Amino acid sequence: MTEHPPPTHLPTASDPTALGARLRPELWLLDPDVAHLNHGSYGAVPLPVLAAQRAAAERIERSPERFYRAELAPAIAAVRERVAAFLHVDPRGLALVQNATEAVQVVLEAVDLRPGAEIVYTDHAYPWVEAAIARACERHGAVRRRVPLPAPVDGTVPAPALVDALEGALTDRTALMVVDQITSASALRLPVEAVAAALGERVPLLVDAAHAPGLIERPVPEGAAFWVGNLHKWAFAARTAAALVVAPAWRERVRPLVASARAAEGFPGSFSYLGTQDPTAYLALPAALAFPEEHLGLTFEALRRRNVAVLRAGLDLLAERLGVDAPVSNGLPIDTLPIGHGDDAAAVALAGRLRDAGVEVAITSVAGRLLARVSVQAYVGLEGFERLARALAAERPTPSA
Ligand SMILES: Cc1ncc(COP(=O)(O)O)c(C=O)c1O
Structure with missing residues (x-):
């Protein structure tokens, strides 16, 4: 009821x-x-989610020793299952991260950036994403290729025009393509499914889906190597919580930004303990995902x-x-x-x-x-x-x- x-x-x-x-x-x-x-x-953040976050904080305080040593990893694994079901993806390919900004940088560490390698992205990319691309390129001697987004029509860019524009920027040195599912400043919904299908296995695609969870029912396109979505925007999560979804072929290259003694567990287990952190936003995710049905009907x-x-x-x-x-x-x-x-x-x-x-x-x-x-x-x-x-x-x- x-x-x-x-x-x-x-x-x-x-x-x-x-x-x-x-x-x-x-x-x-x-x-x-x-x-x-x-x-x-x-x-x-709605009050019931703040209450769930507060309950998680109190649970930790009853025994921090027990919580961090014995309860955190299984609790994160259970939350990952819940978030994966919400996004209709395999939980083995999903890690919880703080935010889209972090996830994009995780991906930039995973791809093959060597001198002369290229990253293709659009001129509607979020500024922090562009900054991360710029820094990664600087560090590796790679090159940025910023593609002007074709003219929008009725809140989107038609798939053929988008695919043409992006493919026109591909070379045999392209190491990564980054495309928004929903652009930030212009709020356009881009047909990333068509981009993923057109690219196939030629170039790994990172879909920046910061706004998608809660707005797009099955947001992760078939064929995307990487997808990142914030749960603290439209999925009612407490700040901060985001999902990084990685295709099987890329999982063993993806590591957290902070080195983890659990690296041997591989993706996504290596993300579950990155030193002592506040996991309460993650632990409140089940309450966030249940919120609209439970409280708004x-x-x-x-x-x-x-x-x-x-x-x-x-x-x-x-x-x-x-x-x-x-x-x-x-x-x-x-x-x-x-x-x-x-x-x-x-x-x-x-x-x-x-x-x-x-x-x-x-x-x-x-x-x-x-x-x-x-x-x-x-x-x-x-x-x-x-x-x-x-x-x-x-x-x-x-x-x-
Ligand atoms: C398209 C896009 N990418 C990335 C981000 C960064 O999100 P966060 O600040 O949660 O890392 C945003 C934030 O609004 C965004 O709109």
């Missing part, structure tokens, strides 16, 4: 009453005086549909107020609306002014255009968009850099 019955119908754009409703906002500690429209950056998929419907209605409202066109849905509860022109500094400044005005929303700069990247999680209703519309209207005319 769930505490709250599921809605009898999904909210739709033609049913604004249902859309206006926030789903159990009391389950988050979020400041009620603020419109929280940036779930995408850091997520927001919705599966992840039904919640995604509800959140997308709220986002569409909210973006329609915003677009109308600002006199711009609402984008065609990318099928995700995170999307962008163009709001003017400006560089990264202008984006940071505008986001700061909006935050001061009580509205948290990501403002990004992509190819000189300022985008409001808006996220909807259960606790968001249409009134958040009203506040964003008012705050943006107060900003007009468009700020300059």
Whole structure:
């Protein structure tokens, strides 16, 4: 039994009453005086998951000696099974890591980077991922090949155009290709399945799926050598928890960034004790993955549909107020609306002014255009968009850099 019955119908754009409703906002500690429209950056941990994390901390404190020596490894193995089932992957190929940033660096250590080797990635890659690629290339004398993403169409880049662009950058020296499943600043859903299929075994593919867990039902594409997804964004995990999924052919090359005396266990056992650390976010993962059904009465998929419907209605409202066109849905509860022109500094400044005005929303700069990247999680209703519309209207005319 769930505490709250599921809605009898999904909210739709033609049913604004249902859309206006926030789903159990009391389950988050979020400041009620603020419109929280940036779930995408850091997520927001619900109270039942914080309680599970706290219970894990208390379990450890009852006997730290017993916990770290005898209980930690089997507990992590059990959590890995649960996360693997959630992602529909083999638990033998899944390690828990702190975050996508760490996982990308683990992968860069595993591939064959020698002088002259090349790494192909796109100009929409997350800045910390690009920084990791740059550092790895510098260290090994390898070369970065940054591919401009072809023009997006309706929240994605068509598979043939994406595959063409990436294949055009391949050479016989390519050691790794890195592609986002959902891009960060532009919130595009990229057809990584088509990229994996086109590459085959020619070049290992790393899918940066930082935003995918909780939004895409079966996110790990067949044929990808590496896939990394954050659980602390859309899967309700306590900060920080992420999954690194590795194809069988690569597992024996993958080692944690910190040397482990359990290295002989190989992947993923070598990741389960990296010195004394706080594992409570990992131990709370079962509670996080159970949260939407247990406390909202919705599966992840039904919640995604509800959140997308709220986002569409909210973006329609915003677009109308600002006199711009609402984008065609990318099928995700995170999307962008163009709001003017400006560089990264202008984006940071505008986001700061909006935050001061009580509205948290990501403002990004992509190819000189300022985008409001808006996220909807259960606790968001249409009134958040009203506040964003008012705050943006107060900003007009468009700020300059
Ligand atoms: C596409 C992408 N990759 C990587 C990251 C890094 O995630 P984290 O800071 O949790 O390591 C993010 C964070 O927003 C992201 O959007």
